[in-house]
Amino acid sequence: MASSEEHTVLARPEFDKPVKVLIVVSPYYSDIAHGLLTGAKAELSAAGADFEVVEMPGALEIPTAIGISDRRSNFDGYVALGCVIRGETTHYETVCNDSSRALQLLGLQGLCIGNGILTVENKKQAEVRADPEGQNKGGGAAAAALHLIALARKWAHTSKGIGFKPRGEDTLMAGDTDGSKIA
Ligand SMILES: Nc1c(NC[C@H](O)[C@H](O)[C@H](O)CO)[nH]c(=O)[nH]c1=O
Numbered sequence: 001m002a003s004s005e006e007h008t009v010l011a012r013p014e015f016d017k018p019v020k021v022l023i024v025v026s027p028y029y030s031d032i033a034h035g036l037l038t039g040a041k042a043e044l045s046a047a048g049a050d051f052e053v054v055e056m057p058g059a060l061e062i063p064t065a066i067g068i069s070d071r072r073s074n075f076d077g078y079v080a081l082g083c084v085i086r087g088e089t090t091h092y093e094t095v096c097n098d099s100s101r102a103l104q105l106l107g108l109q110g111l112c113i114g115n116g117i118l119t120v121e122n123k124k125q126a127e128v129r130a131d132p133e134g135q136n137k138g139g140g141a142a143a144a145a146l147h148l149i150a151l152a153r154k155w156a157h158t159s160k161g162i163g164f165k166p167r168g169e170d171t172l173m174a175g176d177t178d179g180s181k182i183a
């Protein structure tokens with residue numbers, strides 16, 4: 001089956017300065033969340049990254065939680081962990097699509113986010129994907145965040161000089177109301 005085929009995994013990035021990552025996890029399916037979290041923590045620890053963990057009720061709250069955290073803290077990156085299992089109604093599509101799209105939009109704003117929100121047909125599919133000894137999607141999401149952080153740091157002191165300003169305390173972000181922060 002295509003889903004069990006091996007894929008290429010990039011070498012773990014190395015950092016010369018501390019890295020601080022926020023894991024935002026929904027325990028909606030707690031056993032699945034536990035597996036994802038175990039894999040993500042192991043990957044971050046192997047890279048020497050520090051991390052904190054916060055919980056949100058469901059996958060839909062995860063992007064909002066990351067957006068709030070990014071405006072009010074100093075994390076280098078984020079790992080989103082959760083699981084959405086198809087039910088009887090169309091709500092599955094809403095939770096899957098909106099959480100994924102919102103994470104991508106945050107990413108396009110410059111946030112370094114690994115998406116480890118499983119979107120599956122049944123619990124069995126989730127179990128093999130969450131298992132740190134199996135597909136280890138939590139570890140994969142943490143690795144994705146680390147690669148984005150490494151890229152952001154690689155270009156940290158580079159600019160085309162055409163008015164682009166890296167995100168920072170003096171950069172106006174969506175939701176900011178302080179006019180003095182306008183970049
Ligand atoms: N059905 C699943 C949900 N639904 C809950 C939403 O994420 C959200 O918390 C609620 O609509 C309140 O805003 N969440 C999951 O993480 N997984 C599901 O399968």
Ligand SMILES: CC(=O)[C@@H](O)COP(=O)(O)O
Pocket residue numbers: 084085086087088089090091092093095
């Ligand atoms: C992904 C969901 O929100 C899903 O679990 C909801 O189930 P249902 O469509 O049966 O209400």
